[in-house]
Amino acid sequence: MKIKREIVEQIVAQALRELPNESCGYLFGKKNAVSANYPMTNADHSPEHFSFVPQEQFAAIKEARKQHLEVVGSWHSHPSSPSRPSEEDIRLAYDPNIIYFILSLEAKEPVLNAFRIDNGHVEKLALEIMDQEESDL
Template identity: 50%
Template sequence: MLQIPQQIINDLFDHAKTGLPEEVCGYLAGTNSQVVKHFRLTNIDHSNEHFSFDPKEQFQVVREARKLGLEILANYHSHPETPARPSQEDIRLAFDPNISYVIVSLAAKLPDVKSFRIRGGEVEKEEIQII
């Protein structure tokens, strides 16, 4: 289970909306499955169907999280036009089996967020507890 404060959920929805029509992406950091900070990253693909982190930003964020005593718990990205579930590309590119993969969807009238664990191409839905 991933615990995420309501304010961070709101910030993820805001990031997804302000990034339209492109997908947005970033990291969620914390300890013991509890998210305490999110980091917005640039989608260098500038696409509404896929994303890639800016490697320089990615390295800086990982360094900053470690400096704060936090670990990267999840990466997140948005689906502007499709549901909050991993695409085949998301599954193929899920290289770290130790983190969660959070997807924010703007496909319906109300935004949606879901979390998944992806290991070896196998997808398992993960509960999100909003705190």
């Protein structure tokens, strides 16, 4: 999985802005590469849970199509827990075709990991952060 550095910077900034609550968004791109963040509202406004607003989900899918991109993943932050899916995250991961990114703000340096979650089975993916120059996304 590849992601542009500027996208990582955008989601870290959004997650820090929305502390102490969890923050979330969709990630657009193609196949194994993320090229855009689509910020979403955490409808739960909670430090321990998040959920998307259905109207925003429709708008996100529409926007991805408009940009000729796919919704390749979603992300959310863990303000004070590690960068791996919680039991609830695993239970609520309904789509084995998208990649679940989790940004942990637990330590001083933010940690971002990517996972495929299929029917309760979690697979951590190698995540490559691409600098603008080396990416042709």
